[in-house]
Amino acid sequence: MPRPMWSGSISFGLVNIPVKLYNAVKKKSIHFNQLRKSDGCRIRLKKICPSDGAEVPAENIVKGYEISPDQYVIVTSDELEAIQPKNAHTISIEDFVELGQIDPLYYDNCYYLTPDKGAGKAYSLLLAAMRKTSKVAIARVVMRNKEYLTAIRPAGNALSLSTMHFADEIIAADQLEELPVDVPEPDTRELAMAEQLIESLSTGFEPAKYHDQYHHQVLEMLEKKAEGQTVISQPEVKEGGKVIDLMAALEASISAIKNKNDGGKGQKLVKDTKPVAAARRKKASAQ
Structure with missing residues (x-):
């Protein structure tokens, strides 16, 4: 059963809607442990101080920001919490925009928003109004000591929230050095x-038809x-060479x-x- 990873409220004008935030994505990944080749003993990674070779326990580790080579400013969790925005538990809606105006480059992680106790009516009102207007809400929220720009939109009977990159985090395409220049029409x-x-490859998007084959x-x-079978290497697939005759x-x-x-x-x-x-x-x- 999914568990909420954050709770707070959506600030919508003078309306306050208590909500809970759930992960909308369950990423599939295969994790391998590091073992000693000779006997399969699992390797432990220790945090070692290079100056004396001693292992450092977690309670003796602090955060440090490097301001110059080997010069650090020490920062505590209390100091970071003290400068958090006062609305650290509020998703503050600032604007409503058209979905098509948002470049997918800006999207990061996806979540679901559900109403907290007693907030069902206000939540349903916002959901219905956003469906009716076909708008996406642009909001800010603070999670894990970081401020996020987010996009909130209807997803079936729920509201979804996508964290977004800020504009200064996006690398502009014109900064790439290998884009073709002076190419004829x-x-x-x-x-x-x-x-x-x-056109011959165009179809409706059906997410379920795409699978992670390598996984x-x-x-x-x-x-x-694990069953003791021998794994046979797959034949190498020859990659196509450079296109000489584009029309062909x-x-x-x-x-x-x-x-x-x-x-x-x-x-x-x-x-x-x-x-x-x-x-x-x-x-x-x-x-």
Whole structure:
């Protein structure tokens, strides 16, 4: 059962809505421990002072900000808490904007907001009003000694909150050195073919159809090794070389998509050597 990671209130004009904040994302990751190669003994990482080689316990560790080489200003948790904004438990809505005005580059982590006790009516009112106006609320909130810019928007029957990067944290594309310069305008035929290729790949966004294939393959490999099986290396996939004839590459891409949409008629069936797919077929036949 998910547990709230923060509680406070949404400040909406003169309206105050007590809320709880929940993680909206459950990240899947595979963690490996470090072991000694000779006997598999797990390695412990210790915090060692380089000046005397002694291990430093957690209670003797303080925060320090380096102001010059090997010169630090010591900061305590009480000092950081003392300068926190007074509204540290308030999500202060400052503006309402159109969703399309927000570049996805600004988004960071995602959360759900739920009403606290007695706040259901006010919460539902804000949710309904935001649905009606199709607006996104831009707000500030302080969490873990850091101020965040956030975007609040309806997500089904709940409000979602996405933390955002501030403008000065975004690297502008014009700062990149390897962007093409002095490139001529695209050839009319090539542009038409590129547009056709995009249209042939266009569809509705269905998140459930995309899977982390590498994650599944690693889990399958670990299961096989745990059962004592030998893991066979997968054949190397040859990467395509540099595009010499752009038009030919576009035409070939469109032709391949047409063949795929036609069910591969006239094409030879290629055996799927991917371990996940093979495992699924094996399980299906056994049922």
